[in-house]
Amino acid sequence: MSGNVKAWKEQRIKDKVLWIQVPGELDHHSAERICREADALVRERDIREIVFDFSETVFCDSSGIGMLMGRYKMMKALGGTVRAVQVQERVSRLLMLSGVMKLIPVEAKQGGMENEQK
């Protein structure tokens, strides 16, 4: 319930990389919106990679897993890639349990803030 709407404003495209700030709580409600908007951008623009920034995400359920797997399949079909960065421990556990880590590179959250992307 923590500022989902505002968090989703945070998306940008640079050098064919779509960067998405995942909201604090990633459930069916917020995942659906991210999928819709990300898919529209991938259709309209030449995107080679989607980077999901999980630095603010403290809650995630299987809908978030569905979101990642769906974007992975879509980008793979287009010859692109998907990554998850700044993933906190709780979310990391879910990604591990679901097996999504075998498909998508996942980087744990470090001390510093988003120096991941140029």
Added chain:
Amino acid sequence: MNRNEMKLEFDSISTNEAFARVTVAAFMAQMNPSMEEVADVKTAVSEAVTNAIIHGYEGAVHKIMISGRIEEQQLFLEIADQGVGIVDIKKAMEPMYTSRPELERSGMGFLFMEAFMDEVQVISQPGKGTTVRMKKQIGQHGA
């Protein structure tokens, strides 16, 4: 004996997924749970409520009921809908299975419920609805 009960009824719209899990988290606060236990229960509730919204009512707006009961350090939850029900419960609970592949469901809802709760029981009748019963012992982390 430490005992408490609550009932919650709300519309099957996706904004209520967060409402439901946060309310259940508040209810269990009196059990003095660890942060991990709260996160486990929140995930399980979110899965069951999402299932009721997407599969039970197939997007139509009806009521979802949650009853919660605390008995000493045991938390009992029931999440019920009066939706389409499940024909093959065993199949529905298989990891990776989804009845709605077009919706990009991961098929891991029941897997997560079972991973984070001690017991998960699904009672369903086609055309009548589905009830998910879950139980979790709180305070296993050692005082």
